[in-house]
Amino acid sequence: DVKVTQSSRYLVKRTGEKVFLECVQDMDHENMFWYRQDPGLGLRLIYFSYDVKMKEKGDIPEGYSVSREKKERFSLILESASTNQTSMYLCASSGEQAGWSAREKAFFGQGTRLTVV
Amino acid sequence: GESVGLHLPTLSVQEGDNSIINCAYSNSASDYFIWYKQESGKGPQFIIDIRSNMDKRQGQRVTVLLNKTVKHLSLQIAATQPGDSAVYFCAELLSGNTPLVFGKGTRLSVIA
Numbered sequence: 001d002v003k004v005t006q007s008s009r010y011l012v013k014r015t016g017e018k019v020f021l022e023c024v025q026d027m028d029h030e031n032m033f034w035y036r037q038d039p040g041l042g043l044r045l046i047y048f049s050y051d052v053k054m055k056e057k058g059d060i061p062e063g064y065s066v067s068r069e070k071k072e073r074f075s076l077i078l079e080s081a082s083t084n085q086t087s088m089y090l091c092a093s094s095g096e097q098a099g100w101s102a103r104e105k106a107f108f109g110q111g112t113r114l115t116v117v
Numbered sequence: 118g119e120s121v122g123l124h125l126p127t128l129s130v131q132e133g134d135n136s137i138i139n140c141a142y143s144n145s146a147s148d149y150f151i152w153y154k155q156e157s158g159k160g161p162q163f164i165i166d167i168r169s170n171m172d173k174r175q176g177q178r179v180t181v182l183l184n185k186t187v188k189h190l191s192l193q194i195a196a197t198q199p200g201d202s203a204v205y206f207c208a209e210l211l212s213g214n215t216p217l218v219f220g221k222g223t224r225l226s227v228i229a
Contacts (some may be wrong), residue, residue: 040222104149108160
């Protein structure tokens with residue numbers, strides 16, 4: 001089974017702190033994604049990466065950056081956390097597999113609920 | 118903005134009844150669609166998917182219907198059980214190199 005692991009389930013950080021959210025997948029997937037999930041707004045794409053050292057902005061990249069130094073790991077960075085970044089953060093990965101092309105079926109981690117105070 | 122939306126944000130059904138969750142999409146070029154289930158405190162989990170060259174696909178107790186004429190997607194759950202209570206998301210894949218685009222989700226509540 002594909003496993004996408006996010007390093008923390010819950011985090012509480014102070015305004016202005018630099019925050020790192022880590023995500024690791026074990027299926028050698030090329031593609032990795034960071035979404036944030038807020039009530040009534042669904043999943044919104046922050047950043048994605050289709051290869052090591054590659055990154056693309058999603059729909060809401062402001063206030064975030066990412067790092068993909070190794071294929072299995074995709075980190076989301078909040079340069080200076082603000083209260084409006086309090087949210088559930090979801091990491092996902094996808095890759096070529098039997099029956100699916102690389103951009104199709106994505107697998108999600110359990111999520112990190114971040115609270116910025 | 119998002120091209121995938123929902124007709125109903127919440128849905129309550131009696132245990133044992135069939136559930137139908139709807140999703141509208143606006144991009145006729147989308148060629149792949151997928152449904153996810155998200156239980157409380159967990160990440161979304163794959164349920165079923167369908168490609169645009171099909172209009173129906175069945176899984177275990179679930180069926181996805183695709184109507185390309187009106188750009189509508191639905192998820193049918195047969196004999197709904199309490200364990201089906203969750204938020205359900207549809208997502209579409211546009212042509213080109215873009216990631217999945219998700220709808221806002223429908224909360225399904227099963228009444229015992």
